Amino acid sequence: MTAEDYGLPTMPLSRLSSVIRLLSCLLLIAVGTFVFVLVCLLLLPSRSLRIKACNVYGHVVGRGCLWLAGATVPEGIPEQVRADHPAIYISNHTSMLDIFMGIWLAPVGTVGVAKKQVVWYPFFGQLYAVSGHILLDRSNTASAIDALKEAAAIIHTHRIGVWMWPEGTRAKDGRLRPFKKGFAHLAIATRLPIVPVVVTGAHHAMQKNSLTIRPTVIGMRALPAIRTDDWTLENLDEKVAEVHAAFDAALPDEQKSLPVAPAAGRRTGS
Numbered sequence: 001m002t003a004e005d006y007g008l009p010t011m012p013l014s015r016l017s018s019v020i021r022l023l024s025c026l027l028l029i030a031v032g033t034f035v036f037v038l039v040c041l042l043l044l045p046s047r048s049l050r051i052k053a054c055n056v057y058g059h060v061v062g063r064g065c066l067w068l069a070g071a072t073v074p075e076g077i078p079e080q081v082r083a084d085h086p087a088i089y090i091s092n093h094t095s096m097l098d099i100f101m102g103i104w105l106a107p108v109g110t111v112g113v114a115k116k117q118v119v120w121y122p123f124f125g126q127l128y129a130v131s132g133h134i135l136l137d138r139s140n141t142a143s144a145i146d147a148l149k150e151a152a153a154i155i156h157t158h159r160i161g162v163w164m165w166p167e168g169t170r171a172k173d174g175r176l177r178p179f180k181k182g183f184a185h186l187a188i189a190t191r192l193p194i195v196p197v198v199v200t201g202a203h204h205a206m207q208k209n210s211l212t213i214r215p216t217v218i219g220m221r222a223l224p225a226i227r228t229d230d231w232t233l234e235n236l237d238e239k240v241a242e243v244h245a246a247f248d249a250a251l252p253d254e255q256k257s258l259p260v261a262p263a264a265g266r267r268t269g270s
Contacts, residue, residue, distance in 0.1 A: 054131035058103025070215030080222035086161035174203035
């Protein structure tokens with residue numbers, strides 16, 4: 001007998017599998033968050049130790065959620081990323097899975113910089129807030145500058161790295177968006193090298209405007225570290241453009257940035 005024989009609604013197998021994957025991820029996040037919030041409370045006097053404890057959480061929960069979501073990732077990528085630690089790690093952002101990839105790949109001793117809305121993410125956001133990572137208010141320029149100064153001070157004091165998504169928000173179509181300049185200002189302040197982490201295919205894992213998760217082969221590659229010794233405020237735009245171009249060159253055609261349409265010129269009358 002089937003559900004239809006009893007007059008019960010049926011759910012496609014793929015949808016049922018997606019729901020199971022999603023609930024399993026939430027359960028792992030909830031359990032991991034409960035444990036590591038307690039750890040962070042015990043480490044409250046030391047922001048550095050709280051950040052590092054949260055990095056350990058990310059290695060366990062981030063990799064676990066990728067596995068539960070059915071994401072297949074390349075071997076050896078954590079070693080690639082960690083080879084240049086401490087550094088400013090930047091990655092493109094196309095899916096919720098990118099967050100799990102970021103916390104999995106971030107070396108122990110890496111502070112995260114994320115928009116302040118992350119605190120509303122179930123479980124994960126609350127741990128993020130208590131663990132000492134940086135919250136960025138992109139709608140308030142002065143507040144955002146203060147947050148980056150705070151990140152620079154933490155980097156100098158504790159000699160740790162930082163992980164950022166310079167597009168500012170995820171691109172659901174997978175295409176690379178323009179970079180905000182926060183990572184470049186941080187590079188000038190700290191002189192840490194920049195390690196671009198290129199992610200491909202992650203936008204296929206979740207359907208648009210849906211929580212449906214599909215098993216996906218995801219590509220990840222750490223590009224050679226970029227030295228920032230010669231970065232200045234005067235050449236900042238040029239340097240940001242060079243990093244953006246490096247991402248574009250490493251992405252497949254379907255994820256390359258679209259050309260910016262030229263602004264319409266003014267009509268002049270005679």
